[in-house]
Amino acid sequence: MHEMSLAEGILQLIEDSARQQSFARVSTVWLEIGQLAGVEVEAMKFCFDVVTRDSLADGARLEIIALPGTGWCMQCSMTVPMTEVFGECPQCGSHQLHVTGGTEMRVKELEVA
């Protein structure tokens, strides 16, 4: 979803950081994206390339660290792995799951010059 806006958000974070930390070029960007964040990695890479053209991150490599989806099953009272936001508990099949991890969308670090 909305990968273009996210890519613009990433570029803004990079530009803010460039001002604070005085660097002029970015060669690699590491993102942490949760499995349940609804982000299409291929669309994100495409949009990132478009948005960063002629910026300080032009041509930068985008590395995506996938974080697993987890949820709290109210029936089993335990943390279970989730692959979809409306998934069912792999233990008991209940939909009474509360997502506890995997919705992250974070810029982790940059390699800069």
Place this chain on the structure above:
Amino acid sequence: MCTTCGCGAGEVKIDGEHAHHEHDHVHADGTTHKHDHDHDHDHDHQHAAAATHEHPHAHAHPHSYAPAHSHAPGVSTKRMVQIEQDILSKNNAYAAENRQHLVERGIFALNLVSSPGSGKTTLLVKTIEMLDGRQRVAVIEGDQQTSQDAERIRATGAPAIQINTGKGCHLDAHMVGRAMGKLELPEDSMLMIENVGNLVCPAAFDLGEAHKVVILSVTEGEDKPIKYPDMFRAATLMLMNKCDLLPHLTFSVPRAIEFARRVNPGIEVIEVSATTGQGMDAWLAWLEGGAAAANAAKLATVDALKRRIAELEARLPAAASSRS
């Protein structure tokens, strides 16, 4: 251009605002300077296959150079910079500002989301009419183009401001903050933000509202909640609109509710028809309950502040006498 949703930026228009923007450039050598553009546009857009632009700009460029050379030539200065920031942190910061502004003034704000054509604007018009002045309502309308929806709201007598997002597929908190400034919302009123018709992108963008309300019309598929789970998960209330048409459709209300609860076990549901008025009483009661809660929260904050000031004032003479 995003292949997923056609989202783009840079073409946002808010009623009564002129284009003005400021750039910060960072050059390859580390030099930064700031442009302050004051655009005096004379648009001549002919967007065809061969796009021709004619922008005679009147630029005022106060440049301020700040060279920041920290490297010796020829020495590689590659290094790692920790960021650890949420991609949406900028939006979330604006949303927090909006929320604080609203809560401090006891304003009950809702972010209305749905697919295009679910009847959001008709529902809003009916809602404002039925509230009949018991609550002051202001509306922010988001659409890619045209101000038709804002005009429909203004016809009810309620103030409305249109945001055109251009290519953008959702409203963001910064746009809404600017529009709120123009509306000059009175205390203890309601603010309805009608988002761009889109069941995907607006889910991720907090605008500072108290609740997201998702509108699902019964002419759509009953499986929409599981097809677009993010939106139904983000919403507090689902309004099932156009219920007067149910006799003509195969839409199963219990199945739609079951799908919505599968994604969001706590979601509330009200069945309404903006055309016949069916279920509108329950919706109005929900709204007035929310408005009363917003008002009570404001008073609690005000009372807490008054108590705090009284406490501090009580300590003042004591502090003064202990010094002397």
